[in-house]
Amino acid sequence: MDSNKFSPEEIAAVYKVIRERRDMRHFLSTPLEEGQLQRFIQAAHSAPSVGLMQPWRFIRITDPQLRIAMHKHVDEERIATADALGERSSEFMRLKVEGILSCAEVLVVGLTDHREKYIFGRRTMPEMDLASASCAIQNMWLAARAEGIGLGWVSLFDPEAIRHLCQMPEGSQAIAILCLGHVKDFYPAPMLEIEEWDKRKAISEIFYENSWDANEAGTKPIL
Structure with missing residues (x-):
């Protein structure tokens, strides 16, 4: 048990407020x-x-x-x-x-x-x-x-x-x-997504490993 860790309910609340901001x-x-x-x-x-x-x-x-x-x-x-x-x-x-x-x-x-x-x-x-x-x-x-x-x-x-x-x-x-x-x-979602101004990128488009163009070069996405 990690003594620094919040309770499951507290952790869920943190992620919920991030997700619903x-x-x-x-x-x-x-x-x-x-x-x-x-x-x-x-x-x-x-x-x-x-x-x-x-x-x-x-x-x-x-x-x-x-x-x-x-x-x-x-x-x-x-x-x-x-x-x-x-x-x-x-x-x-x-x-x-x-x-x-x-x-x-x-x-x-x-x-x-x-x-x-x-x-x-x-x-x-x-x-x-x-x-x-x-x-x-x-x-x-x-x-x-x-x-x-x-x-x-x-x-x-x-x-x-x-x-x-x-x-x-x-x-x-x-x-x-x-x-x-x-x-x-x-x-229910960011207003600019609702209005179709733009959409949120996939994690694989913004998360690379070791170099910026790793995913673009065909490397298997991290997530």
């Missing part, structure tokens, strides 16, 4: 319960980070006019993205890409300024600050899903525009707008 776009306006947002922030702040740099910063948006301004900017970027997609433009415009005005809570996630002083683990890969913050967002996502709360990650924005709107310091970077709130139902 969804990037949500449709929300109810019902407020979160007392203490929920704080628990989600704590879950995010418990994430690992390269060199323990903890580069994440969370800004709770409570000003309705600021929400409206952010929504307007995201909608402008949505149109610009559609233009850049060419032949898939009309298909993209049918997708719902955010829930900023309808969700209970909006958070802006940013990378802190003065990140260049953190060298541990970043000397050759400075982007590990973004990887670390992504781990924090995933922690929040899973905690929210476990409590029946939807979360949507909005990335259709100009980081500098959001930085200015939220009065973030020079050198910091906005990386996500998070929409949090109750939902009527969680999507």
